[in-house]
Amino acid sequence: MAGDGIVQLIDEKGKRLDGRSVDELRPIEIKIGVIENADGSAEIRMGKNIIIAAVYGPRELHPKHRALPNEALIQCFYRMSTFSVNDRKSPAPSRREKEISMVISSALTSVVLTEKFPRTTIDVYLQVLQADGGTRCASLTAASVALADAGVPMRGLISSVATGLVNDKVILDLYDIEDQKGSGDVPIGYSPILDEVSLIQLDGVFTVDQFVEALNLGVKGANEIYEIQKKALKQKYTSIRAEVAVEPKVEPKEEPKIEPKVESKVEPKEEPKEEPPKKEQSE
Amino acid sequence: MSKIVVENHEIVIPGDLIAEGEYRYGEGVVKRGKEYYSTLVGLFQDKGDFIQVKALKGKYIPRPGDLVIGKIIEVGLTSWIVNIGAPYSAILIANNATEKRFDPVKDDTRRIFDVGDIILTKIASFDRTRDPSILTNERGLGKLRGGRLIEIEAAHIPRVIGKKGTMINMVKRLTRTQIITGQNGRIWVQGKKVEDELKAIEVIRKIELEAHTQGLTDRIRDMLSNSQ
Amino acid sequence: MGEKYILSEIEKDYIISLLEQNKRIDGRGLDQFRDIKIETDLVQKAEGSAVIEVGKTKLIVGVKATLGSPFPDTPDTGVITTSAELSPIASPFFESGPPSEAAIELARVTDRAIRESHCIDLPKLCVIPGKSVWILFIDFYILNHDGNLFDAATLAAIAALATTKIPKVKLLEDEEVEILEELEPLTIKHYPVSVTNYKIGKFHIVDANQKEDRVSDTRITFGFDEEDHVVSLQKGKKGVYSPKEIEQLVKDSLKVSKNLRKELMKALSK
Numbered sequence: 115m116a117g118d119g120i121v122q123l124i125d126e127k128g129k130r131l132d133g134r135s136v137d138e139l140r141p142i143e144i145k146i147g148v149i150e151n152a153d154g155s156a157e158i159r160m161g162k163n164i165i166i167a168a169v170y171g172p173r174e175l176h177p178k179h180r181a182l183p184n185e186a187l188i189q190c191f192y193r194m195s196t197f198s199v200n201d202r203k204s205p206a207p208s209r210r211e212k213e214i215s216m217v218i219s220s221a222l223t224s225v226v227l228t229e230k231f232p233r234t235t236i237d238v239y240l241q242v243l244q245a246d247g248g249t250r251c252a253s254l255t256a257a258s259v260a261l262a263d264a265g266v267p268m269r270g271l272i273s274s275v276a277t278g279l280v281n282d283k284v285i286l287d288l289y290d291i292e293d294q295k296g297s298g299d300v301p302i303g304y305s306p307i308l309d310e311v312s313l314i315q316l317d318g319v320f321t322v323d324q325f326v327e328a329l330n331l332g333v334k335g336a337n338e339i340y341e342i343q344k345k346a347l348k349q350k351y352t353s354i355r356a357e358v359a360v361e362p363k364v365e366p367k368e369e370p371k372i373e374p375k376v377e378s379k380v381e382p383k384e385e386p387k388e389e390p391p392k393k394e395q396s397e
Numbered sequence: 398m399s400k401i402v403v404e405n406h407e408i409v410i411p412g413d414l415i416a417e418g419e420y421r422y423g424e425g426v427v428k429r430g431k432e433y434y435s436t437l438v439g440l441f442q443d444k445g446d447f448i449q450v451k452a453l454k455g456k457y458i459p460r461p462g463d464l465v466i467g468k469i470i471e472v473g474l475t476s477w478i479v480n481i482g483a484p485y486s487a488i489l490i491a492n493n494a495t496e497k498r499f500d501p502v503k504d505d506t507r508r509i510f511d512v513g514d515i516i517l518t519k520i521a522s523f524d525r526t527r528d529p530s531i532l533t534n535e536r537g538l539g540k541l542r543g544g545r546l547i548e549i550e551a552a553h554i555p556r557v558i559g560k561k562g563t564m565i566n567m568v569k570r571l572t573r574t575q576i577i578t579g580q581n582g583r584i585w586v587q588g589k590k591v592e593d594e595l596k597a598i599e600v601i602r603k604i605e606l607e608a609h610t611q612g613l614t615d616r617i618r619d620m621l622s623n624s625q
Numbered sequence: 626m627g628e629k630y631i632l633s634e635i636e637k638d639y640i641i642s643l644l645e646q647n648k649r650i651d652g653r654g655l656d657q658f659r660d661i662k663i664e665t666d667l668v669q670k671a672e673g674s675a676v677i678e679v680g681k682t683k684l685i686v687g688v689k690a691t692l693g694s695p696f697p698d699t700p701d702t703g704v705i706t707t708s709a710e711l712s713p714i715a716s717p718f719f720e721s722g723p724p725s726e727a728a729i730e731l732a733r734v735t736d737r738a739i740r741e742s743h744c745i746d747l748p749k750l751c752v753i754p755g756k757s758v759w760i761l762f763i764d765f766y767i768l769n770h771d772g773n774l775f776d777a778a779t780l781a782a783i784a785a786l787a788t789t790k791i792p793k794v795k796l797l798e799d800e801e802v803e804i805l806e807e808l809e810p811l812t813i814k815h816y817p818v819s820v821t822n823y824k825i826g827k828f829h830i831v832d833a834n835q836k837e838d839r840v841s842d843t844r845i846t847f848g849f850d851e852e853d854h855v856v857s858l859q860k861g862k863k864g865v866y867s868p869k870e871i872e873q874l875v876k877d878s879l880k881v882s883k884n885l886r887k888e889l890m891k892a893l894s895k
Contacts, residue, residue: 148768149683149714149715149768149769150681150683150769150771151716151769151771152714152769154454162669164667164668166714170713171456171484172456172484173456173628173717174484174485174486191712191713191721193712195685195687195764196687196689196708196762197668197671197672197674197687197762197764198670198671200670201691202689202691202762202764205708205710205764225411227427227436232526233485234484234485237713239712241766241768243667243685243687244667244669244670244671245670246670262410262438263438263454264454265437265453265552266455267436267437268411268412268436269412269427269434269436270412271410271412307412307413307414307434344410348438351438351609352408354606354607354609354610358607358610358612468633469631470629513632514633514634515633515634541635544635546633546635546636591643591646591648
């Protein structure tokens with residue numbers, strides 16, 4: 115990894131290859147309710163990642179002997195579509211996919227109030243349509259939203275992002291090339307309200323200081339992602355409230371009020387204000 | 398110092414802080430130390446010294462006494478397994494199915510209820526260690542024939558019914574339909590004309606969509622009167 | 626997972642009684658498709674992709690291309706291979722595991738329409754005869770199942786293929802192939818479209834949703850190209866058709882296919 119082999123992923127001005135600064139997230143969009151048949155669902159776009167999370171449950175678990183007597187089981191199925199990556203991926207589930215399914219299940223189990231549904235399973239399907247680094251994090255973020263959409267009671271949402279090490283700098287939200295050519299990758303799943311880390315892994319070579327920096331940067335990123343998740347969940351209902359508030363009502367049969375006459379004031383002429391230049395939306 | 402930090406009827410999400418101090422609490426709330434948090438996406442309800450978060454979505458959880466609409470999915474020699482839209486299937490045993498005593502030698506369960514039958518039934522008992530048990534041997538319960546079946550979120554059934562039945566009675570009257578609402582979110586509608594049934598269903602779906610808003614009863618009344 | 630789908634008698638009777646009045650549960654005519662939405666190029670990493678919604682049925686297809694060896698009996702043509710997955714993300718009635726019979730049938734029927742119609746100019750995909758050709762992987766994932774996967778899949782596949790771009794290649798010495806950065810679209814010669822009819826009692830409907838599919842005991846799928854040729858045919862399920870029925874159905878389906886092709890071309894012209 116030393117000497118000429120190192121790829122320059124950050125320039126002297128601190129800009130990454132995709133123009134972001136070291137502590138900047140990729141643009142994120144979350145849509146709720148994209149899979150009609152599921153009990154809850156969400157689609158996340160995070161940079162070029164496109165992932166759908168669908169929740170079915172709580173529902174009965176078969177075979178019955180696998181069920182837990184006092185709580186719900188959370189099963190996660192993370193799968194990458196064959197066309198989600200540059201070199202077509204074989205359709206059969208790989209060991210990597212199984213491992214990711216496992217760490218996501220564990221994270222979700224820590225926040226879901228599983229004791230409310232003994233002997234059942236809550237199945238979380240994660241279908242990656244396009245992958246560009248940090249898919250397990252984007253998946254966990256979407257899974258939390260999908261569970262909330264399904265009405266599964268939780269102590270809080272999990273927000274997830276990967277930090278990493280490139281050219282000796284700790285950066286937030288690695289994308290594909292940084293993941294491949296950098297020196298380290300730390301996916302983190304964090305719940306802001308609870309201040310809990312429910313998922314954390316590390317690949318690479320970090321000094322302790324670098325790791326601590328990476329951890330804290332991950333927490334900062336998770337806090338930003340949390341606001342986006344929250345907005346998406348509330349939006350579904352607040353937008354309906356806004357719509358019905360402006361719905362034209364059938365005319366009430368009251369007498370129209372008689373407005374009291376108001377002396378019309380002469381308004382001083384105002385100079386038209388200059389519009390400030392619109393900021394680029396980075397969501 | 399007791400303090401509620403969100404407004405009544407505000408939409409909250411899992412993890413939102415809703416109150417501090419001493420409160421009695423119900424559905425959708427978890428207490429940590431002296432703080433109360435929402436566990437659901439729902440409507441915060443402030444009832445003085447009692448707080449809860451009313452779910453906007455979620456599976457039906459059986460409660461003894463609930464009237465529900467079930468679908469027979471398996472027939473056994475002396476019992477049936479019934480889908481009631483809950484995380485658990487319900488069991489209907491033959492002796493709870495008919496008023497007459499069931500005789501396993503002479504009677505055939507398949508002739509009473511067969512796979513696919515829709516039944517109006519009541520939750521007899523339910524505890525977390527066993528599947529819910531249901532009964533149909535009371536007046537008014539049993540197989541539903543004809544009509545139309547729809548499913549809405551169980552959480553919105555109270556809104557469809559309305560205070561003392563005001564909403565559902567208005568819908569029945571103005572669409573000239575018979576409507577039976579199951580606590581599990583399943584609703585059976587029957588009218589003399591297809592258009593009446595479809596209108597009733599359209600209205601019910603609108604109630605479901607706007608259950609979390611104000612002024613719904615008026616809008617529904619307008620919707621029904623305008624189509625007369 | 627893999628719950629059994631049980632349609633109640635109330636639902637069956639309702640569907641059939643409406644059909645006797647020439648109506649369907651969602652108000653459509655017997656020969657009417659649900660609203661169709663096609664989006665292409667969603668997945669930039671794929672050489673081609675399309676997401677389709679037909680009513681609430683939603684699926685995505687991706688096309689990936691790699692260079693590989695041709696089949697020995699067709700040394701100078703490219704290869705297409707189609708697969709489908711009916712994963713439980715799309716329905717509580719799907720089970721996880723290796724492709725089910727239904728998934729295999731879906732893949733094969735769609736493949737037939739593409740292959741038999743000569744939709745893609747396969748000889749053009751030959752790079753070095755006998756040694757190196759483009760292999761196109763056409764992979765389907767169902768995202769939400771509400772019936773009529775066949776027709777949705779075919780439309781999506783053609784939309785994806787028509788917007789697929791593969792790298793240009795340069796032949797070097799020693800039969801080495803250099804894959805260039807520049808892309809070029811696939812040459813599409815024909816635009817097949819499929820129409821699947823479901824028989825319920827004595828009625829025939831197109832674009833059945835999940836419930837109608839469950840009530841029906843027989844289905845038949847016709848593939849047509851834009852020159853009115855029948856390019857594929859598949860009868861499924863356990864019921865039967867009379868020859869007269871099939872004669873009538875092929876003519877009716879041809880008419881329906883023209884509207885579908887209009888939707889397809891509209892989406893492609895965007």
